[in-house]
Amino acid sequence: MSDMGLVVVGAAGRMGQTLIRAIHTMPGARVAGAVERPGSPYLGKDAGELAGIGIINVPIVDDPLPAFAKADGVLDFTAPAATVEFAGYAAQARIAHVIGTTGCSADDNAAIAAAARHATIVKSGNMSLGVNLLAVLVEQAAKALDADDFDIEILEMHHRHKVDAPSGTALLLGEAAAAGRGIPLAGNDVRVRDGHTGVRKTGSIGFASLRGGSVVGDHSVVLAGTGERITLAHHAEDRAIFARGAVKAALWARGKKPGLYSMRDVLGLA
Numbered sequence: 001m002s003d004m005g006l007v008v009v010g011a012a013g014r015m016g017q018t019l020i021r022a023i024h025t026m027p028g029a030r031v032a033g034a035v036e037r038p039g040s041p042y043l044g045k046d047a048g049e050l051a052g053i054g055i056i057n058v059p060i061v062d063d064p065l066p067a068f069a070k071a072d073g074v075l076d077f078t079a080p081a082a083t084v085e086f087a088g089y090a091a092q093a094r095i096a097h098v099i100g101t102t103g104c105s106a107d108d109n110a111a112i113a114a115a116a117r118h119a120t121i122v123k124s125g126n127m128s129l130g131v132n133l134l135a136v137l138v139e140q141a142a143k144a145l146d147a148d149d150f151d152i153e154i155l156e157m158h159h160r161h162k163v164d165a166p167s168g169t170a171l172l173l174g175e176a177a178a179a180g181r182g183i184p185l186a187g188n189d190v191r192v193r194d195g196h197t198g199v200r201k202t203g204s205i206g207f208a209s210l211r212g213g214s215v216v217g218d219h220s221v222v223l224a225g226t227g228e229r230i231t232l233a234h235h236a237e238d239r240a241i242f243a244r245g246a247v248k249a250a251l252w253a254r255g256k257k258p259g260l261y262s263m264r265d266v267l268g269l270a
């Protein structure tokens, strides 16, 4: 089979550039296109040169449709509104869509699920192997430790440029904890505490978000009991772990029937 042609949308962003570098080094994939928004100062620049790997003869363009028409898949770490739009185009083009964008609303997620009727979509708040394994461990721990005895709190820290909170990873870990407890996360989550909050509600899952500096992504899940505390944690040191996961997801999705898949499916951890 020929190398999978991948379009990187948001190609000038932090993840976009990391994705261009990852595709360049991973066997089985090639950069087939690079897209940024209309008016971006990066339009016309070579995606490889911008990413620091030298000229690859892929100019950054602002029209996704012709790029998608010539490709086998799209890697998308952009913003929720853009991702919903790209999901529609990827479905039209019948190509795989790997979505790393976080901060999607319920309506955004419904639009993405609708697109997955026609396209193979892999969506995850975190594409790394380590975090997806951590989610499995969190689910097991939450199941093993009774909600009356152990409180679950999720702490995340990211760089100063991050725009959404809690992080997609924190929510993914919260979903895993809730699954372990046999409850939905919605309605049991406490995303903010301020002022006179009252005592902690038994069985709730708390979140706290820190922002600062250049932190790539730190996540801790604390299971706090009386007299003891378990902490399960992951520290991302390099965005390459997310980019390699995304390319792996695209290669996995090639030829799979339409549907909405997760990184746990890709990694065989489901």
Ligand SMILES: NC(=O)C1=CN([C@@H]2O[C@H](COP(=O)(O)OP(=O)(O)OC[C@H]3O[C@@H](n4cnc5c(N)ncnc54)[C@H](OP(=O)(O)O)[C@@H]3O)[C@@H](O)[C@H]2O)C=CC1
Pocket: 009, 010, 011, 012, 013, 014, 015, 016, 035, 036, 037, 038, 040, 077, 078, 079, 082, 099, 100, 101, 102, 103, 124, 125, 126, 127, 128, 168, 242
């Ligand atoms: N799932 C995972 O493993 C990971 C997910 N992420 C998520 O990925 C997303 C991006 O993160 P990051 O790379 O740090 O952010 P950046 O802001 O650095 O990159 C986003 C890029 O997308 C571009 N963009 C936005 N809208 C459009 C559009 N309509 N068409 C084309 N390009 C567009 C932005 O352009 P402009 O600047 O002009 O707006 C920017 O270049 C975030 O949601 C983040 O949380 C990040 C790391 C890992």
Ligand SMILES: O=C(O)C1=N[C@H](C(=O)O)C[C@H](O)C1
Pocket: 102, 125, 126, 158, 162, 166, 167, 168, 169, 170, 216, 217, 218, 236
């Ligand atoms: O914005 C980021 O940088 C990251 N976003 C993802 C998230 O919201 O969890 C994944 C990773 O932690 C980096």
